[in-house]
Amino acid sequence: MVSSTNTLSILNTYQAIISTFGDFLTVAIHTILYERNIYPSTSFLSARKYNYPVRQNRHPKVCKWIQDAVAAVEAELLKVGAVQRPTRIHVVLQSLNNQAQSGPRPLT
Numbered sequence: 843m844v845s846s847t848n849t850l851s852i853l854n855t856y857q858a859i860i861s862t863f864g865d866f867l868t869v870a871i872h873t874i875l876y877e878r879n880i881y882p883s884t885s886f887l888s889a890r891k892y893n894y895p896v897r898q899n900r901h902p903k904v905c906k907w908i909q910d911a912v913a914a915v916e917a918e919l920l921k922v923g924a925v926q927r928p929t930r931i932h933v934v935l936q937s938l939n940n941q942a943q944s945g946p947r948p949l950t
Contacts, residue, residue, distance in 0.1 A: 856920075860920055863916075864915065867912050868909070869891050871908050872896065874933060885904075886898060887899075915931055
């Protein structure tokens with residue numbers, strides 16, 4: 843069993859917190875893509891993260907796109923001496939005609 847001091851020491855630096863946030867953001871983006879039916883459900887694997895079942899897209903280009911996007915967010919958050927660090931991070935999905943998607947997906 844992991845002691846609470848070991849668990850707390852993992853997040854003792856700003857960089858560790860940003861890395862953990864990046865990990866969470868990666869899972870969140872995969873989940874959004876799955877729940878909003880952006881890609882066919884057959885392109886997702888079942889996985890576990892944070893002791894919960896999650897879905898992860900298995901297409902290499904989709905995974906690379908997510909990794910690149912999350913790395914860009916992490917880089918912005920880690921800029922030292924930045925005049926203006928991001929205060930919000932938005933994940934925007936657009937339809938083919940470039941209209942932002944919003945609201946919950948209708949239940950079918």
